[in-house]
Amino acid sequence: xxxxxxxxxxxxxxxxxxxLPGIGRKTAMRLVLHTLRxxxxxxxxxxxxxxxxxxxxxxxKVCHNISDTEVCALCASQQRDxxxxxxxxxxxxxxxxxxxxxxxxxxxxxxxxxxxxxGVGPGDLQIQSLxxxxxxxxxxxxxxxxxxxxMEGDTTNFFISRKLSAVLADESRGLKLTVLARGLSINxxxxxxxxxxxxxxxxxxxxxxx
Amino acid sequence: xxxxxxxxxxxxxxxxxxxLPGIGRKTAMRLVLHTLRxxxxxxxxxxxxxxxxxxxxxxxKVCHNISDTEVCALCASQQRDxxxxxxxxxxxxxxxxxxxxxxxxxxxxxxxxxxxxxGVGPGDLQIQSLxxxxxxxxxxxxxxxxxxxxMEGDTTNFFISRKLSAVLADESRGLKLTVLARGLSINxxxxxxxxxxxxxxxxxxxxxxx
Numbered sequence: 001x002x003x004x005x006x007x008x009x010x011x012x013x014x015x016x017x018x019x020l021p022g023i024g025r026k027t028a029m030r031l032v033l034h035t036l037r038x039x040x041x042x043x044x045x046x047x048x049x050x051x052x053x054x055x056x057x058x059x060x061k062v063c064h065n066i067s068d069t070e071v072c073a074l075c076a077s078q079q080r081d082x083x084x085x086x087x088x089x090x091x092x093x094x095x096x097x098x099x100x101x102x103x104x105x106x107x108x109x110x111x112x113x114x115x116x117x118x119g120v121g122p123g124d125l126q127i128q129s130l131x132x133x134x135x136x137x138x139x140x141x142x143x144x145x146x147x148x149x150x151m152e153g154d155t156t157n158f159f160i161s162r163k164l165s166a167v168l169a170d171e172s173r174g175l176k177l178t179v180l181a182r183g184l185s186i187n188x189x190x191x192x193x194x195x196x197x198x199x200x201x202x203x204x205x206x207x208x209x210x
Numbered sequence: 211x212x213x214x215x216x217x218x219x220x221x222x223x224x225x226x227x228x229x230l231p232g233i234g235r236k237t238a239m240r241l242v243l244h245t246l247r248x249x250x251x252x253x254x255x256x257x258x259x260x261x262x263x264x265x266x267x268x269x270x271k272v273c274h275n276i277s278d279t280e281v282c283a284l285c286a287s288q289q290r291d292x293x294x295x296x297x298x299x300x301x302x303x304x305x306x307x308x309x310x311x312x313x314x315x316x317x318x319x320x321x322x323x324x325x326x327x328x329g330v331g332p333g334d335l336q337i338q339s340l341x342x343x344x345x346x347x348x349x350x351x352x353x354x355x356x357x358x359x360x361m362e363g364d365t366t367n368f369f370i371s372r373k374l375s376a377v378l379a380d381e382s383r384g385l386k387l388t389v390l391a392r393g394l395s396i397n398x399x400x401x402x403x404x405x406x407x408x409x410x411x412x413x414x415x416x417x418x419x420x
Contacts, residue, residue: 036263036276046226049225
């Protein structure tokens, strides 16, 4: 950039905002000048909220969702159906599924999908803890695979089904492995799917065939 | 919003980002999750830059541009032409004009334009300090009005020309009042004008006629 700032403080604040994804230098400048029109206490509140989240963020030890406590509110709730675990990629996906009002079970947040191109292998995801959770939780009767309908999502579905094959083969256990109905268009990212489509695909989930 | 956050910290951080102009809740969520992937020190650096700017921001006592010091770098520079003052609305306009490389004089940042609809009167702007600066600065030979070509900008131009009428009437002083050439399309905001048009309009500035 050729732009010269008459204030180094201003320049640094613009640089910091411009590091965020999807924010260019003009937008960063507009946001910074907006903060100058805010009350000092409001700016402090903004900064404190961001810093506190980063420093104090915790992940639920059961489902790995972002949580303020050791076990998140969804996992601790007595209102939720403990027999079903819905496997998702990330926190936004939990919120997207909650917004459909079609699901009252538990979640398991993988933290991504298997993607050799991006260097993400099974060991980088919360897959083993899902397997442990299913193997040790006698009351779990269904695992719903709710990953994006991409090649990476399909690969991850396949990997999980293999990992669970022993439990699935145990007839007395009666565990079902299901996958979201492909009402989703292929290559759609789950978190951007409209609620009606996403709700329908949850209702129409079908047995998983590897 | 119907979205439930499993973490109050997360919800608060999203709320804070969503207060910024042009940032909706989905974008806010994306930005917040990005900060969770940043190093803690990088997040602290971000917050410190924003908070420091807000707490330590100063305005140049000569031109009212944002500055780290009592007199800004442009006003303190020996390289700039002290005989010309360019009157602009805000800090971005200074940067836009500097980017044209067509101007080497001084600036005066009004802090806005007269706009009765928005409750902005002449007393809310740095107009009196401009008049003082011109009246007391014998070496000032030209004042360039570089406001947006909107009705509010025109009104402000007219108001300033009236305020300077006594100095302008003094033939021995030889002060010129000029205005940017209307190479700008009518109703364009100055800060979003392309550099070529803005540079051309600076070169072709013409005597002000009220």
